[in-house]
Amino acid sequence: MKYISTRGQMAPIGFQDAVMTGLAPDGGLLLPESLPDVSDRLEAWSKLSYTELAFEVISLFATDIPAADLKKLIDDSYATFNHPEVAPSVQVGDFEILELFHGPTLAFKDVALQFLGNLFSYILEKRGGKLNILGATSGDTGSAAIHGVRGKPNINIFIMHPAGRTSPLQEKQMTSVLDANVFNLAVDGTFDDCQNIMKTTFGDVDFKTGHSLGSVNSVNWARVLAQTVYYFYSAFQTGAKSVQFSVPTGNFGDILAGYLAQQMGLPIGKLILATNENDILSRFFNTGVYGMADVVSTISPSMDIQVASNFERYLYFKVGQDAEKLVGLMNDFKEKGSLKVELNENGVVDDLFVAGKGDTAATLETIKRYKDEYGYVLDPHTAVGVLVAEKFQMEESPTICLATAHPAKFTQAIIDATGEAVHHPTLDALADAETRCDPIANDIDAVKQYLVGHI
Numbered sequence: 001m002k003y004i005s006t007r008g009q010m011a012p013i014g015f016q017d018a019v020m021t022g023l024a025p026d027g028g029l030l031l032p033e034s035l036p037d038v039s040d041r042l043e044a045w046s047k048l049s050y051t052e053l054a055f056e057v058i059s060l061f062a063t064d065i066p067a068a069d070l071k072k073l074i075d076d077s078y079a080t081f082n083h084p085e086v087a088p089s090v091q092v093g094d095f096e097i098l099e100l101f102h103g104p105t106l107a108f109k110d111v112a113l114q115f116l117g118n119l120f121s122y123i124l125e126k127r128g129g130k131l132n133i134l135g136a137t138s139g140d141t142g143s144a145a146i147h148g149v150r151g152k153p154n155i156n157i158f159i160m161h162p163a164g165r166t167s168p169l170q171e172k173q174m175t176s177v178l179d180a181n182v183f184n185l186a187v188d189g190t191f192d193d194c195q196n197i198m199k200t201t202f203g204d205v206d207f208k209t210g211h212s213l214g215s216v217n218s219v220n221w222a223r224v225l226a227q228t229v230y231y232f233y234s235a236f237q238t239g240a241k242s243v244q245f246s247v248p249t250g251n252f253g254d255i256l257a258g259y260l261a262q263q264m265g266l267p268i269g270k271l272i273l274a275t276n277e278n279d280i281l282s283r284f285f286n287t288g289v290y291g292m293a294d295v296v297s298t299i300s301p302s303m304d305i306q307v308a309s310n311f312e313r314y315l316y317f318k319v320g321q322d323a324e325k326l327v328g329l330m331n332d333f334k335e336k337g338s339l340k341v342e343l344n345e346n347g348v349v350d351d352l353f354v355a356g357k358g359d360t361a362a363t364l365e366t367i368k369r370y371k372d373e374y375g376y377v378l379d380p381h382t383a384v385g386v387l388v389a390e391k392f393q394m395e396e397s398p399t400i401c402l403a404t405a406h407p408a409k410f411t412q413a414i415i416d417a418t419g420e421a422v423h424h425p426t427l428d429a430l431a432d433a434e435t436r437c438d439p440i441a442n443d444i445d446a447v448k449q450y451l452v453g454h455i
Contacts, residue, residue: 001063003030003221006316007330008323014064016123019116019222020131022215023202028323029313030221036060039265046236050086051078053236054229061225065122073122077115080104087111087230089237089400092376094393095246095386096400098234101379105173106406106426108254109144112218112226117148119222120214124154131214132455133157134201134447136194138250139166139302140405142184143173145216150179156455157216158183160194160447163439166301169409169427175435183454189442190295192307197444199309207448211455218253218310227257232266238398246272246389246401248381250303252281252310254402259314262352269397273355274388276300276363281308285348285355291338299360299413300380302404315341318350356388363387367407367417377414377422379407 002012007028013021018030038045038060045053054074055067062070078086083102090097103110120131131154135145142159149155159174163186175184187194198217202208218224235243245268247255255273262268275282277296284290292306312330318341319325333339343349358366366387367378378386382403389399407414408424415421440446 001061002033004033005030006312006323007327015062016064019119019220020123020214022213022217022220023199025205027199027203028326029219029310029316031313031316032061032221035260035263037265042232042236042265045232050229050233051075053233054078054226057229057232058225069122073118074115077118080114081110087233089234090376092370092374094399095389096234096238096398097376097382097403098230098400099403100230101403101406103144104147104426105140105143106409106424107140107144108227108402108404109140110147111230112223113141113144113148113216115226116216116220116222117145117152120149120155121152130154130212131156132212132451133214133216134160134198134451135216136160136191136198137166137174138162138191138304139170140409141217142166143170143177146174146177146182146184148216150177150182152181156181156183158185158451158454160185160187160197160440162186162191162194163188165190165297165304167410167412169411169430170301171437172430172433172435173427175437176430176433178434178436183450184437185440185447185450186437187440187442187447191305192295193442195305195307195309197442197447200444201448211451218251218256224253224257224260224310224313227254228261228264231258231261231268234400235266235268238400240398242267242269242397244268244270244272244392244394244397244399246274246385246392246399248274248300248303248385248402248404249281250275250278250305250308252308252314254404256310256313259317259352263317268352269394270392271353272385272389272392272399273353274385275355275357276303276384277357277359278304278306279357280306281311282355282357285350285353288341288343288349289338290333290340298380299363299410299416300384302381303384354392356391358384358387364413364417367414371418377407377418379403379405380410380413381405
């Protein structure tokens with residue numbers, strides 16, 4: 001399996017090179033040259049454990065890693081999870097809740113980043129050299145990435161987060177990791193500012209190459225690939241012929257994984273895209289216009305994003321994998337702050353997608369209602385997905401709602417909604433933990449200078 005750039009200006013490369021490259025040199029995102037059709041394997045796959053299924057899916061794309069090595073990488077990655085199924089589903093009211101928070105940092109990002117951290121180590125051990133990871137986080141990616149590579153030889157990790165715009169526990173999970181190879185940067189700006197610094201830095205090819213930069217954000221193809229597995233696994237658990245998924249999203253990576261699973265043959269009737277007040281993605285799927293607005297701080301901070309980095313991958317498929325058309329649209333967005341695609345004959349962008357948003361008041365009400373009616377506490381991001389899913393239920397197709405984080409990570413929101421906090425021993429242990437973090441200006445050169453001074 002070879003990988004190409006959405007922008008068409010890069011020769012095809014293998015899986016290991018794609019992992020280490022992160023963002024393509026031409027500024028595009030990497031995708032496989034083609035997606036395999038696995039529809040004839042679904043029945044056999046439905047009988048597999050999570051790790052067995054992960055091997056079957058990932059091995060189709062990681063063709064330059066020997067099978068025995070890949071199996072060990074996968075087994076080691078999910079041995080860190082505290083549930084034997086890795087990603088179990090529970091029935092709550094009308095929905096299946098897919099719990100993706102049983103990893104070390106209690107967020108769905110662990111599913112991909114435990115694997116990616118081990119993958120980086122494996123490749124560096126085979127090839128030699130060092131890797132300096134530069135990442136941006138709106139909350140959960142940072143801590144999951146840090147816990148995936150902390151203490152690993154020949155790897156440094158630099159994570160930027162928007163100062164004061166993550167939950168206190170999210171920040172504590174990152175800044176309490178004191179390993180010598182971990183650097184936390186509190187940027188005076190928004191997550192979009194952090195992401196722009198990261199993308200611009202990667203776009204400086206000489207700097208990126210000269211300082212061995214790599215990415216753990218969902219611009220890295222291996223992250224999206226690892227996330228496709230739980231779509232297959234959870235769909236199989238329902239025993240239904242077709243399912244639909246509700247996905248709270250800000251950066252479009254998680255729901256892109258579902259889109260790719262559907263393109264590979266998984267019978268998904270609808271993908272329900274759920275956003276908070278930062279609704280650039282839900283507006284796009286309802287109108288065809290992808291236009292920036294100001295970032296609003298909410299109780300679901302991981303979704304406080306206006307520029308979704310994985311959207312370009314979807315757009316590439318939307319324009320028929322025409323790199324020239326894709327570049328034209330991305331240039332429109334860069335120059336005007338918006339782009340537009342034509343609606344189809346049904347008056348929508350894509351028949352697979354429906355979309356909606358949930359504001360803070362509705363999110364809090366949903367958390368309270370599910371606690372009162374079912375005794376189940378949703379974190380604020382999951383609650384957005386659930387409240388939007390309620391608008392799109394289908395009798396003939398079970399709805400699986402992705403639970404992207406443990407509610408204990410968002411203490412104040414849960415107290416505001418229910419009157420009492422939820423606890424988790426992993427987070428309670430952070431109360432008196434020592435922290436380390438460096439404030440930094442919202443400036444590309446300042447971040448570059450920091451990198452150079454610490455590698």
